[in-house]
Amino acid sequence: MAKTIQSLWFYLSVSMCALPFCTFAANPADPYFAATEQSKQVGTEYFQAYIKMDWTALAPLMAEENSFDDQTAHLVFGPMLKQGKAQVLQHFTENYVGLTMQFTTSRQLFAGNMALFEGELNWTLQQPKRKIVTQKMPMVIVLKIEHGKVTEHRDYADYQPFIKAMQQPAPAS
Numbered sequence: 001m002a003k004t005i006q007s008l009w010f011y012l013s014v015s016m017c018a019l020p021f022c023t024f025a026a027n028p029a030d031p032y033f034a035a036t037e038q039s040k041q042v043g044t045e046y047f048q049a050y051i052k053m054d055w056t057a058l059a060p061l062m063a064e065e066n067s068f069d070d071q072t073a074h075l076v077f078g079p080m081l082k083q084g085k086a087q088v089l090q091h092f093t094e095n096y097v098g099l100t101m102q103f104t105t106s107r108q109l110f111a112g113n114m115a116l117f118e119g120e121l122n123w124t125l126q127q128p129k130r131k132i133v134t135q136k137m138p139m140v141i142v143l144k145i146e147h148g149k150v151t152e153h154r155d156y157a158d159y160q161p162f163i164k165a166m167q168q169p170a171p172a173s
Contacts, residue, residue: 043115063149
């Protein structure tokens with residue numbers, strides 16, 4: 001009898017511990033799942049337009065209070081924080097001139113109102129007197145999506161391949 005009561009208490013305590021998890025069972029109608037689906041759709045469209053540098057396609061996906069920053073670029077290019085849709089678009093259209101980008105995605109993550117793209121960026125920067133080709137630059141792009149628009153865009157990259165490419169002597173003309 002004592003063994004039966006012990007077993008009963010054991011199963012009851014395990015059931016009580018599991019109860020909170022049961023109440024949070026996956027329900028596609030939950031706000032988390034709706035936000036995740038929206039993040040996947042909007043984030044993917046925004047990411048593709050960004051890599052293609054299609055600013056016309058990118059603009060409608062941005063919230064007016066959008067911000068852009070790349071903390072990992074501050075030591076290379078100076079402060080990058082841009083606030084507001086107009087300032088972010090101006091930054092892209094003025095500073096990405098002569099640039100081509102190709103991104104090989106290794107992982108994508110969509111969780112709630114966040115979209116994350118991880119991979120390697122190959123990019124070429126055509127300057128007036130030389131072309132700088134950067135290969136296999138590790139990069140992570142993080143987007144925050146609210147009400148169907150991107151409100152925050154953060155890039156994080158390892159700029160060592162770019163710095164090495166810049167240090168190469170310019171080809172003789």
